[in-house]
Amino acid sequence: MKTSRILSLIAAVAALAGAAFAQKPVELLNVSYDPTRELYVDYNAAFAAHWKAKTGQDVVVKQSHGGSGKQARSVIDGLRADVVTLALAGDIDAIANNARVLPSDWQKRLPNNSSPYTSTIVFLVRQGNPKGIKDWDDLVKPGVSVITPNPKTSGGARWNYLAAWEYAKRKQGSDEAAKEFVRKLLANVPVLDTGARGSTTTFVQRDIGDVFISWENEAYLAKKEFPGKGFEIVTPSLSILAEPPVAVVDRVAKRKGTVEVATAYLEYLYSEEAQDIIGKHFYRPTSKKAAAKYASQFGPVKLFTIDEAFGGWTKAQKDHFDDGGTFDQIYLKK
Amino acid sequence: MNTSRSTARAATIAAALTAIALAPFTARAQTAATAAPDDIAALRAQIAALDQKLKVLERNLEIKDEAAVAEAKKQPKITASDGRFEIVSADGANSLRLRGLVQGDARFYFDDANAATDKFLLRRARLIFEGKFAERFNYVVQPEFAGSTVSILDAFVNTAVTPSVNVQVGRFKTPVGLEQLQSDPVAFFNERSIATNLAPNRDVGVQVFGSVLEQRLSYQASITNGVIDGGNSTPASDNNEGDFTYAGRLFATPFVNDKDSALKGLGFGVAGATGNYRGSTSATLLNAYRSDGQQNIFAYRTNTTPTAANTTVAAGTATVLSPQAHYYYGPFGVLAEYFRSSADLSIGSGTTQNAREVTNTAYNLSVGYVLTGEDSTFRGVTPKSVFNPSAGTWGAFEVVARVAGLDIGDEAFIDPAGAAVSLAAANNATEVASYGVGLNWYLSKTIRAGFDYFHNDFKLAKGNTVPASGNALSDDEQVVITRVQVSF
Known part of the structure; x- marks a missing residue:
């Protein structure tokens, strides 16, 4: 009698819980870097429709954006992200190493080292290119005001920094020369925003600076959204192949019961529908079909990878951006 | 008589101040009229440079303000209203409210x-400690100080498994009497x-x-x-x-x-x-x-x-x-x-x-x-x-x-x-x-x-x-x- 009463109660509770679970939309938090706001607004809608059609379940994806390094710090500090879609692998490595909420080999779990798209760094200049900016050398000339975010907090800024470094190193032949080159470049930076979107605001809306070292997609977006300002895009002779990665934050997703949908959310980034959305937002798709479709919208540029130039993100982070790295050596002296 | 004299003095002072105020503009106008095109270009460049400096200063102040706001968001919030005191962690996941x-x-x-x-x-005479931890766990601890001994009336933790299903563990009111359940x-x-x-009152168990x-x-x-x-x-x-x-x-x-x-x-x-x-x-x-x-x-x-x-x-x-x-x-x-x-x-x-x-x-x-x-x-x-x-x-x-x-x-x-x-x-x-x-x-x-x-x-x-x-x-x-x- 006693056992049957308990079983009845458990069954009733389970039925109620089951009914409630069935009705509730699942919610994901995507913690991303600064310029991806518009991309993920469109992508989230596409994924929600895809997931609903596939499973019948409603999914709501909340977005959080900021400087990539800053966002990684927030996740390490406890921000309950189901997925992270950051500017560089080093930031997700930092989450894996410091918070231990995902395995250190997270990058192997999805194609292309978990980067569903690539991008690069270009220059955005004002109408008519009044300072005659053509390549990296023009950015260190006296009187040229350069806009780039803070590499301590922004993933985009780290790509910028390393692209400039490698350009100078190849041209002048040594790390010391590269360091001096970057020092001169940073001396021309009047405002250090914490993220790429902040730098866009500084250059585009506050009319500060002669040239903005920008994510390629951000530069095209600014050009498209502010046609009256006549911005021009200058593609440097050498730039870096940026591979923004994505990962499920395993421990958070497990606790929230969202592993399945979070994984599907990232996997769907590789679908043709998602790759088309990626191309529309001026990121470089990894699928051949979408890449071919959108190839004409990008200027030709010689690209190098972080691995070949700096031995990977871990080393680059340690040498240049950790406390006491080259950035601190240059910038603290400023 | 005194009034008309002071009015005249005021008019003289006003005229003098106006002349002083306008002097630089008059001089600049004269300069512009006689300046060479190179000078004008230099002046324009100078104004543009000053304008940039001003914009940079404004933007840096803006960034400082944004950083201050972002930093403030990381700090725990302490509020006191209607005699209720509450401490909430920056992310809202943890709180302690004193009633x-x-x-x-x-x-x-x-x-x-x-x-x-x-x-x-x-x-x-009760102090009620309530709040939440780890975002989804709510708690109440309610000691009673009236009477000859201090006793614990309520002490429970509950969590919403779903919006429709909550689980509570601890000491709480047995769910029977309507007036008993009313605060x-x-x-x-x-x-x-x-x-x-x-009506059975407070008891220990799970609900x-x-x-x-x-x-x-x-x-x-x-x-x-x-x-x-x-x-x-x-x-x-x-x-x-x-x-x-x-x-x-x-x-x-x-x-x-x-x-x-x-x-x-x-x-x-x-x-x-x-x-x-x-x-x-x-x-x-x-x-x-x-x-x-x-x-x-x-x-x-x-x-x-x-x-x-x-x-x-x-x-x-x-x-x-x-x-x-x-x-x-x-x-x-x-x-x-x-x-x-x-x-x-x-x-x-x-x-x-x-x-x-x-x-x-x-x-x-x-x-x-x-x-x-x-x-x-x-x-x-x-x-x-x-x-x-x-x-x-x-x-x-x-x-x-x-x-x-x-x-x-x-x-x-x-x-x-x-x-x-x-x-x-x-x-x-x-x-x-x-x-x-x-x-x-x-x-x-x-x-x-x-x-x-x-x-x-x-x-x-x-x-x-x-x-x-x-x-x-x-x-x-x-x-x-x-x-x-x-x-x-």
Whole structure:
């Protein structure tokens, strides 16, 4: 009698819980870097429709954006992200190493080292290119005001920094020369925003600076959204192949019961529908079909990878951006 | 004369200042008129450079402000309002809210041979610690400081498994009595009705609760150690043979979402609890019943005469059922409930001596009307104004009335089977009729004064004679209970 009463109660509770679970939309938090706001607004809608059609379940994806390094710090500090879609692998490595909420080999779990798209760094200049900016050398000339975010907090800024470094190193032949080159470049930076979107605001809306070292997609977006300002895009002779990665934050997703949908959310980034959305937002798709479709919208540029130039993100982070790295050596002296 | 001289002086000074102010512009205009194109270009470049510098300064200030705002968001928030103090972590996942309840009474007993003494009384003095941790776990710890010892009233943690399913673990109110489940500071009267004598109170266990159908139906189901009739769990009450008590409550508010419906405030339901209880002569698991004036008016026999074997104890199944309802419409509110409580009792533990089932019943019908027009709700009255005579505001006033009754089953006194051994102590009421009227004055959201008058008619058990003066039942009870309450 006693056992049957308990079983009845458990069954009733389970039925109620089951009914409630069935009705509730699942919610994901995507913690991303600064310029991806518009991309993920469109992508989230596409994924929600895809997931609903596939499973019948409603999914709501909340977005959080900021400087990539800053966002990684927030996740390490406890921000309950189901997925992270950051500017560089080093930031997700930092989450894996410091918070231990995902395995250190997270990058192997999805194609292309978990980067569903690539991008690069270009220059955005004002109408008519009044300072005659053509390549990296023009950015260190006296009187040229350069806009780039803070590499301590922004993933985009780290790509910028390393692209400039490698350009100078190849041209002048040594790390010391590269360091001096970057020092001169940073001396021309009047405002250090914490993220790429902040730098866009500084250059585009506050009319500060002669040239903005920008994510390629951000530069095209600014050009498209502010046609009256006549911005021009200058593609440097050498730039870096940026591979923004994505990962499920395993421990958070497990606790929230969202592993399945979070994984599907990232996997769907590789679908043709998602790759088309990626191309529309001026990121470089990894699928051949979408890449071919959108190839004409990008200027030709010689690209190098972080691995070949700096031995990977871990080393680059340690040498240049950790406390006491080259950035601190240059910038603290400023 | 003096006026015209000072006017002329003012005009001269104004002309001089104007000339000084305009001098640079005049000079610049002359310069521009004679300057070479290179000079103009240089001036333009200089202005552009200054403009850039100004913009850079402004932007850097903007970034500093943004950084300060972002930093502030990382700091815990401390708020104090209406006497409530709260600390919330920056991410909102953890919080501690400090609340309190203090009730000071003055009680006056009239025309009484039953000799209850007039007195001031600290009825309740509670600090309530509540909040959440790890985002989804809510907690309440409520110690009671009034009385001779400090005790813990509530101590539980709950979490929402889904919006409709919450799980609660700890010590909490058993989900049976409607008035019992209403927070004490917001009840119509200073004391709950005599019907609540039959409602199990706080107990230790686990509860599942929530609401479905868009809040139209709420449910509670609990498994607890078990307490009978108005009791709170104690360490002794944990010893009832290891059997648990099962309680459940379904309460419908079918029109709760119909904003303009006159039935929006209608709620009705049924609750009940059942469990197996085995008391001992040292821990009978039975409770005395009290009048509105908080005098004991009924108790079961204890081991006073001649031996422990003459003590009445719980000896089997106890069950309570309670249909209940409330209705609130504008300033009007009514709350009604009925209890039927039956329990297997015997004299002496481990025996079947005089074993029999005793069934008691009770009811409560309370109404209230807020004279100042505020809404009456199950969660109380929020005054539109606070007491401030200089501003001509006096807070809110509410009149309340109540009729309630308690009927102790005859079998408690006389064994129907013929063994005429009463389970009750001497001098007990078998029926109580209670009438009450009152006035509540809400001086602010946190301060309430209550003035209640209660009349309790006692009917003695068959064969009992009216006790001599000095007993609670020597005469009907007439009592005025006044209270000042701070609840935040």
